[in-house]
Structure formats: C-alpha cells, structure tokens
Amino acid sequence: MTDIWNTYACEDFYDEVMSSPGNARKPAKKLVSYFKTLSEETVELHRKAAESTIKEMGVSFTVYSEQGNIDRSWPFDIVPRTINKTQWDVTAAGLKQRLKALNMFIDDIYNDQQIIKDGVVPSYVLEQSENFRKECVGFSPPLGVWAHICGTDLVRDADGEFYVLEDNLRVPSGVSYMLENRSITKRILPELFEEIKIAPIDDYCTQLFETLIVLSPRDIPSPVVAVLTPGIYNSAYFEHAFLAQNMGCELVEGADLVVKDDDCVYMKTISGLERVDVIYRRIDDLFIDPEVFNEDSQLGVAGLMRAWKAGNVGLANAPGAGVADDKVIYAFVPDIIRYYLKEEPILKNVETYLCYDEEQRQYVIDNIEKLVIKPANESGGYGMLVGPHSTKKERDKFVKLINENPRNYIGQPTLALSTAPAFVGKNQLEPRHLDLRPFVLQGKDSYVTMGGLTRVAMKKGSLVVNSSQGGGSKDTWIVE
Amino acid sequence: MLSRVAERTYWAARYLERIENTVRLISVYDKLMYDLPTSVGIGWYNLITINSAEEAFDERYKVQDERNVIKFLLSEENNPVSVVSNLRFARENLRTTRDVIPAQSWVMINELNLFVTENLQQGINRSQRFNFLNGVIKICQQIQGLLMGTMPRDAAWGFMKLGRNVERADMTTRLLDAGVRAQLQVMDDAEAINSQQIIWGQVLRSLDADQSYRRAVRSSVKGHQVARYIIEDTAFPRSITYCLSAVKDSLEMLPHCKPVVSVVKKTQKDRLTPMDYIDLGIPLKDFLNDMQLDIAAIHSSISKNWFTYQ
Structure with a gap:
C-alpha cells in the first residue's frame, strides 16, 4: 500500500508523521515503511482487530448526550503518532517547570498573595475567579503542593513547536486511555516494538501511587x-x-x-x-x-x-487547585514562572488576549472572525467559539457575552494545529488535526508521562478533539 | 473490603450463575421436548413457571409456544430473568468491582457480552440453538475457571463463592420443582412410566448430574432416588446439602459471620431431615417451597449483616 502514503496530502499543516508525500519524518521512518509493506486487506484486519480488542477490553466512555448508553467504545486510529525523544525531553522539563511554578502560585494565592502585592498578577483575576475557594485561605497542604496531578494540553503549530493550550489542574482525565492505547498497539503491531526503540509508558500507575502515598497523614x-x-x-x-x-x-x-x-x-x-x-x-x-x-x-x-x-486525610488534587487553571491566569503563567523560579519558561504559551483589558477586548471583538474565544472556566471544549468556523449569529452572541462579562472570556489566534495520518475508511489515509495531553505528577519529585494521550479530531478539517464531541485517539510514541 | 463492593461481588457471582443455569435449563428442555411423546402435553411454558415469571410473560405474549418462551428467556430486555438482563446486571456489578476481581474477568465478561449480542438470533432459531447455548456455557465456565485459578482466597472470594452457592441452591430447588410438576402432569398417561424416566433423566442432566448420579446411586433413573440424590448427596456440588455447606464454609471465612452462620445451621438442622421420597407429589413440593423461603432468609441475613451499613 505504497500509494496511499505517496499521495498523502500533508502540505497544508505541520504533519507529525510525514514531512512530504511519501517521506516520513525521522522518528516515523520505520513505522511508515512497515505500513507501506502491508496490503489493503492486512490494514483492514488490523483495524478490525483494534476494534474488537477495544470491545473486549471494555475500553469505553460515556457521552452525556446519549442517555442510557454508558458503553461507547473508545475511538482509536491504528497509525501511531511519533515524537522525537530529544524534543520530548525538553518538553517534559518544561512541563515540570510549569507545574512547579503553578503550585507555588496556588500556595501563595491562598496565603500571602505576594505575587499580587508585587503587581505581577492583577488582583481582579482573583476577585472574580470561579475556582478560587475562600474556604482554603490560610491553609497549606503538605509539601505546599496543591495540584499533584496535572493534564496539560499541548498543540503543535505550523512551526513544529509545542505550545501549551491549557493546564488542567482539577480532575484531568485520559491517562487510562493513553495506557490502553499502548496495549492495543502492542497487540496489533507487535513487530514494530522489536525494531523501533519506543519509550515505555506503563510506570504511570506506580508513579501515581508513589505520589499519593506521600500524602498520608x-x-x-x-x-x-x-x-x-x-x-x-x-x-x-x-x-x-x-x-x-x-x-x-x-x-x-x-x-x-x-x-x-x-x-x-x-x-x-x-x-x-x-x-x-x-x-x-x-x-x-x-x-x-x-x-x-x-x-x-x-x-x-x-x-x-x-x-x-x-x-x-490527604486529598489529591487539593480543593481550590483549580484557581490556577483559569484561562485568564493562563495568560500570566510565563510571568508566574519567572516570578517564582527566576527561570525563563521552557514551553511557550499561545498568545492570549484578555477581554477584561479594554484595549485587548476591542481587538478581540474587531477580529473575532479570526480568533478562538474561550470562557475562562470551562473544560471539555464546551462553550467556545472557533471564529473561522462560526456564523454571524454565533459571533454576535459571543460579542454580547464578552461585553456582559469580560473577565470570563479570552481570545486566542486560531492555530494551524498539526496533523497526522489517520485511516478514515478502507484504503483511505487522510490528515487529521490532533493535540497531546501529557500527565504531570508532583509530590516529593516530579514525573511526566512519556508522551501522553493524543486526541484526534476525526471529522475532516475539525479542530475539536474532545472525545465527548466526536474525537478519536492514537497511540503516542516517543522514539529514540 | 467495602460493604458496597462486597455486595456487588456477591451479586456478580449470582448473576453469572443464573446465566449459566438459565442456558443449561433451556438446552435440557430442548432435548426433553424432542424425546417426549407429543401426547404427554408438557409445554415449554414450564420454563416460565420454574422461573416464577408467569406474570411478566403473560403481559407480553399471548401464545405460550416455544419461540415466545425462548425469546422471553434469552433476549427479552424487559424481563429481569432473561439471559440478556442477567448479563447486563453481571457486567454492571463486575464493572463496579474491577478493583477486587482479576482484570481478565472483565475482559471475559465483555467477550460473553459480545458473543451473546452477536449470536442471539442463533439461540432463538432451533437449528443453531445448540451452538449458541453451548457457547454461552463455555464462556461462563471459563470465567469460573479463571476466578478459581487466580483469585486470592480473601473476602472478595468469600462473597463470590457465597453468591454462587446461594444461587445454585435456589436453582436446584427450581429444577427439582420442574421435575415434580412434569411428573404430576403425566401421572395418568398410558406412557407414564416411560415419560417419568425421561423427565427425571432430564432433571439430572439439567444439573449435569447424570454421570455422578449413576456412579453414586448405582441404579437406574428413578424419581425418588433422583430427588434424594439431588437434595441429600454430600459430594455433588449442586446438591442442596452440598450448596448449603459451601455457603456455611464461605461464611466462616468472613468477619462477624456468626449471626448468618446460625441462620444457615438452622436450615440445615430443620429442613434437611429424613424424608419419604416415594411419594414425589405434594410433600416434596412443600419441602421445595420451604427451602426456597429458607434460602431467601439466608440472603436477607447476609445482606443485613454486611451490605447495609448503619
């Protein structure tokens, strides 16, 4: 099946696997040449095998809109997404740095609020924060750590660099799917694990347990x-x-x-x-x-x-930790890192316009067609507006929402999210947009998963990767 | 062990046992109906009576024929005793006890679920029914074997074993009851003697007890001896006596078990007394009825002792 790889149209975006039609990126070279040797029938067999494995393993999730069905099978694409280990190591260091600073920020916020006194973060962001818990004021949990488990959403832009899209510090989910994706791939593509040096990921549960047990009173x-x-x-x-x-x-x-x-x-x-x-x-x-x-x-x-x-009793994550995954706070994270750690942030933020600021709000409203508008405290991809894919009516609604409650909205440029090849039908390979959610642990030490959960927008052209809204997933390989 | 998890483990075992028993029962009836002369007049509807599901059945179906009975017992989602429903309950209970059961049993119950969903029609049509029923029994036994071979003998195991044996004892009373009913129906028939042989032979087979009966009793199949064997034998794992003593054994490995153990002991002492089996009619029916009430009492005592925290 060399054809579909040679005609794979990957020029419009940064593609994770292919650098140009027919040519794989370095970490994906063996993977792609293996796939090229497979016949159409074999690929179909692999896809079927993956599907039935998922059913047998009972990997399922619930979609709230489908009443009564708590058993939707986890959607999975068999072509893994590859990332170069050298690049990943830098990213992982950036994730640890980020969580460390965020935890110092949360601890400060519930106690001295030095960062506000020093004028680095304006006080209004706290005064109207939905996730600030006044019940936590004056308290500091063991080790000063509030968010022990963090799921950070990363995206790759056209330049091939990772950007942080959001930090999930409340109850981030997805790690089990990351682990199950790997066991599915091991079952259906066992040959590749012999040839390619793929970093193992299965120590997550041990690491999580170690992180939790330290909290015992x-x-x-x-x-x-x-x-x-x-x-x-x-x-x-x-x-x-x-x-x-x-x-x-x-x-x-x-x-x-x-x-x-x-x-x-x-x-x-x-x-x-x-x-x-x-x-x-x-x-x-x-x-x-x-x-x-x-x-x-x-x-x-x-x-x-x-x-x-x-x-x-030890609680993970600590109540109130969500104060730092507010999307307005997000805009200040680079400053937060510099403030507490006296270091330059390793990972970049996506450029963010705060609607609370009059000048930035005007920019957002004037350019709403080009931007993504997000509410400050929602998760799961709900309540947002993707400007380029929106109707006039939707945009007017959002302008109204922004004017009513400017603190609650941010605008970001629409990113050219990277793509990876996915099988969308028999012998049909097409690029689909994706993101990456690594999981970061912090207790006495810090830990980052090797890669993370790759979520794919299975609809052509779509940027919405959430499984609750038709997203799929892929195994993620960190390759040496 | 959490009370809630104990309860769900117990129920998971009961539902699993129920699935296997229901399927076994259908497969036995299937064969029985081929052998009995049509004049005998034993209907498929007996399967509904055994499961005490007359009301639910009559609500849905007018005709008490093979197809409707089988559909009702295998695929009827609104019938709480159907295989499909029991499978759903078993799966929900296993889903919520995944932290205490072997990981592979979750995979296997999913396999069973897939097998049943994909092949249900086969079970309803007579020509393929054997393969379907056999397939279900096979996977059920695989699950039992897996649990037997890998589960630590801790409280979770105790509750599994408890659920299995309570359900088994209950089912055995129902199967015997079915035999008694059939027997009463053919009493006056010219071919009665031959039919009785067939009926009690099938009761034995429905419990997978025909081989062990022959070895233990060393006699041809006679109603009163079958009844005695199935009630009193101490070695056959589906006899009432055996199930009750297995229930007692599992209870004794659980904490604070005394109040429940005494309920079981009372049943063993009062109910399992020497009985005259020669007259297979009313006395045996009464015995079975009392036994079912006793089993229900054992269940509520278990539930009160461990599942409901005050």
Whole structure:
C-alpha cells in the first residue's frame, strides 16, 4: 500500500508523521515503511482487530448526550503518532517547570498573595475567579503542593513547536486511555516494538501511587489509599476503575465514606469502619463536601474539608487547585514562572488576549472572525467559539457575552494545529488535526508521562478533539 | 473490603450463575421436548413457571409456544430473568468491582457480552440453538475457571463463592420443582412410566448430574432416588446439602459471620431431615417451597449483616 502514503496530502499543516508525500519524518521512518509493506486487506484486519480488542477490553466512555448508553467504545486510529525523544525531553522539563511554578502560585494565592502585592498578577483575576475557594485561605497542604496531578494540553503549530493550550489542574482525565492505547498497539503491531526503540509508558500507575502515598497523614507501612468516583454514570468511570485496579487501591463512592467527630475519614467495610489516609478524588471541588460547598451534592462526603484541614486525610488534587487553571491566569503563567523560579519558561504559551483589558477586548471583538474565544472556566471544549468556523449569529452572541462579562472570556489566534495520518475508511489515509495531553505528577519529585494521550479530531478539517464531541485517539510514541 | 463492593461481588457471582443455569435449563428442555411423546402435553411454558415469571410473560405474549418462551428467556430486555438482563446486571456489578476481581474477568465478561449480542438470533432459531447455548456455557465456565485459578482466597472470594452457592441452591430447588410438576402432569398417561424416566433423566442432566448420579446411586433413573440424590448427596456440588455447606464454609471465612452462620445451621438442622421420597407429589413440593423461603432468609441475613451499613 505504497500509494496511499505517496499521495498523502500533508502540505497544508505541520504533519507529525510525514514531512512530504511519501517521506516520513525521522522518528516515523520505520513505522511508515512497515505500513507501506502491508496490503489493503492486512490494514483492514488490523483495524478490525483494534476494534474488537477495544470491545473486549471494555475500553469505553460515556457521552452525556446519549442517555442510557454508558458503553461507547473508545475511538482509536491504528497509525501511531511519533515524537522525537530529544524534543520530548525538553518538553517534559518544561512541563515540570510549569507545574512547579503553578503550585507555588496556588500556595501563595491562598496565603500571602505576594505575587499580587508585587503587581505581577492583577488582583481582579482573583476577585472574580470561579475556582478560587475562600474556604482554603490560610491553609497549606503538605509539601505546599496543591495540584499533584496535572493534564496539560499541548498543540503543535505550523512551526513544529509545542505550545501549551491549557493546564488542567482539577480532575484531568485520559491517562487510562493513553495506557490502553499502548496495549492495543502492542497487540496489533507487535513487530514494530522489536525494531523501533519506543519509550515505555506503563510506570504511570506506580508513579501515581508513589505520589499519593506521600500524602498520608499517618506514618504507617501501608496507608489506605482510595480513588473517589462519582459512579458509573460519570464519563470517566472506566478510568477511575482502571486506576484503582492498577494501583491496588479501593474504588469508593461518596456513600462509602463517612467523617466522624474525630475529623477522620472512614470507609464502610464488611468489618466495620476503616480509616482512609489518602483520597484521589475524581469529583469536582464543588461536590466533594455538602457541609462546605454544594449542599445538595449526593456525590461527596460531608465533613471531608474538615478532615482535610485538620490534616487527617490527604486529598489529591487539593480543593481550590483549580484557581490556577483559569484561562485568564493562563495568560500570566510565563510571568508566574519567572516570578517564582527566576527561570525563563521552557514551553511557550499561545498568545492570549484578555477581554477584561479594554484595549485587548476591542481587538478581540474587531477580529473575532479570526480568533478562538474561550470562557475562562470551562473544560471539555464546551462553550467556545472557533471564529473561522462560526456564523454571524454565533459571533454576535459571543460579542454580547464578552461585553456582559469580560473577565470570563479570552481570545486566542486560531492555530494551524498539526496533523497526522489517520485511516478514515478502507484504503483511505487522510490528515487529521490532533493535540497531546501529557500527565504531570508532583509530590516529593516530579514525573511526566512519556508522551501522553493524543486526541484526534476525526471529522475532516475539525479542530475539536474532545472525545465527548466526536474525537478519536492514537497511540503516542516517543522514539529514540 | 467495602460493604458496597462486597455486595456487588456477591451479586456478580449470582448473576453469572443464573446465566449459566438459565442456558443449561433451556438446552435440557430442548432435548426433553424432542424425546417426549407429543401426547404427554408438557409445554415449554414450564420454563416460565420454574422461573416464577408467569406474570411478566403473560403481559407480553399471548401464545405460550416455544419461540415466545425462548425469546422471553434469552433476549427479552424487559424481563429481569432473561439471559440478556442477567448479563447486563453481571457486567454492571463486575464493572463496579474491577478493583477486587482479576482484570481478565472483565475482559471475559465483555467477550460473553459480545458473543451473546452477536449470536442471539442463533439461540432463538432451533437449528443453531445448540451452538449458541453451548457457547454461552463455555464462556461462563471459563470465567469460573479463571476466578478459581487466580483469585486470592480473601473476602472478595468469600462473597463470590457465597453468591454462587446461594444461587445454585435456589436453582436446584427450581429444577427439582420442574421435575415434580412434569411428573404430576403425566401421572395418568398410558406412557407414564416411560415419560417419568425421561423427565427425571432430564432433571439430572439439567444439573449435569447424570454421570455422578449413576456412579453414586448405582441404579437406574428413578424419581425418588433422583430427588434424594439431588437434595441429600454430600459430594455433588449442586446438591442442596452440598450448596448449603459451601455457603456455611464461605461464611466462616468472613468477619462477624456468626449471626448468618446460625441462620444457615438452622436450615440445615430443620429442613434437611429424613424424608419419604416415594411419594414425589405434594410433600416434596412443600419441602421445595420451604427451602426456597429458607434460602431467601439466608440472603436477607447476609445482606443485613454486611451490605447495609448503619
């Protein structure tokens, strides 16, 4: 099947795999020549094998709009995306640097607010931040770390450089899919793992466990660690179960836990109550404790904040960590890195216009057709406007929204997101846009996954990669 | 172990057992219907009665024929005792206990799910039914084998075993009940003696007990001996006596088990008393009825003791 590779149209964007039609980039050379040797039928067989593997492994996710179906199979394209190891090492260093600075920022924000006093970050961004939790003021968790697990979205622009698109410091998901993608590829393309030096990724769960266990308030040989899930109807339930299973932890729901008068958290077991030391919570801040936040929440545990502030339980990520993944704060991250670490940022931000600033707002409104407009606190790709793909009516709506609440909106230039070849039908190979979500851990040490989760916009020309909106995924290879 | 996880593990085992038993039952009936003279008048509808699903069936179907009964038992999504429903429940329970069960069992239940979804029509049509039913039984046994070979003998195992044996005991009473009913139906028939042989032979086969019965009882298939064997034998893993003692064994490896153990002991003492099997009619029916109530009582005692935290 040399033809489809030779006619693969990759000139319009930076392509991750091909440098020109028929010619692969260096880390993808062996991969592409292998694919060229495969017949049309073999490729079809591989695609089918991947599909049935996914069904058998039960890799699924939930789409909220499809009521009742909690079992949509994970969409996967069999051509891996490759990244050069040398470039990745620099990127990984940049990710660690970024999370380190963000954690110092969060700790400062809930305590002295020195960075505001010094005029580096204006006070208005905090005053109107939706994710600032006044309940956390004056508190500092162990090691001063608030966000232990971060999922950073990276994109590659036309220049081939990685840019940070956003930091997810609340409950980032996707890591289990990254791991499952690799096991699928190992099953269907085993020959390639012999020939190519692909960095392994399977130590993530061990690293996560090590990060969590450090948070235990009790100095005992095996502290009790639990993953707190909202339950099977959550879109990431598959992942919650996967992580609990792979770390050997308990998978708990809010109703399994109780906080007693001694401000300790207990789980309801068949032998009575057993104390829990560390909770990896996959429930949003506002739902974790009806005593403090949303009082109608059935998902959380009454008294959890009390227990955490008393130092009787470790929570990852700490409540309030989301203050730093506000998209307005995002614009200040390079300054935040310089301020706390006295270093130049290794990774670049995408240019960002803050609508709160009058001059920048005018620019955004004047150029809305060219820009992407994002709300400051949404995730999952919801509530945004992609200027070049929008109608006049949608743009007018957004201008109105911006004027009503300028603090809540930012504008960014529409990036020429990089592409990679994907099979979109039998013997049909076409470029599709993608991004990358590596996962960064910070506890005593820092850790970055080798690569991350590559999400692909499976619709032609689309820039929306979210799996909840028709995105697919690929295995990601860091190649030496 | 979390109470909720214990409960779901217990139910996962019950549903898995139920799937295998339902399928086994259909496959036995399938063969029984070929052998019995049509004049005997034993209908497919007996399968509905065994499962106490008359009401649900009658709501949906007017005709009590083979096709409707099989459809109802295999594929009816609104019927809580159908294979498809039990599979869904088993899968939901395994999905939510993935932290305590072997990872491979999740893969296998997905395989079973795919197999059933893709081949359901085969099970409904008579010509391919055997392959379908056999395929389901095979995967169920693979799962049991996997659990047996890889699960640590901890509390999760205890609850699995508990669920399996409670369900088994319950199913055995139902299968015996089916035999008694069929027997009562053919009583006055000219070919009664021959039919009785066939019926009790099928009861044995539906429990996979025909071979072990012959070895243990060393006699031809006679109704009263079959009933005694299936109720009293201490070695056959689906006999009521065996299941109850397996339930007791699993209970004893769990914390704070005393109150539940005493409920089981009471059943063993009061119910498993010497019985006159020669008259297979009403006394046996009453016994089976009481036994089903006792099993229900054991279940609620388990649930109260471990699953509902106050």
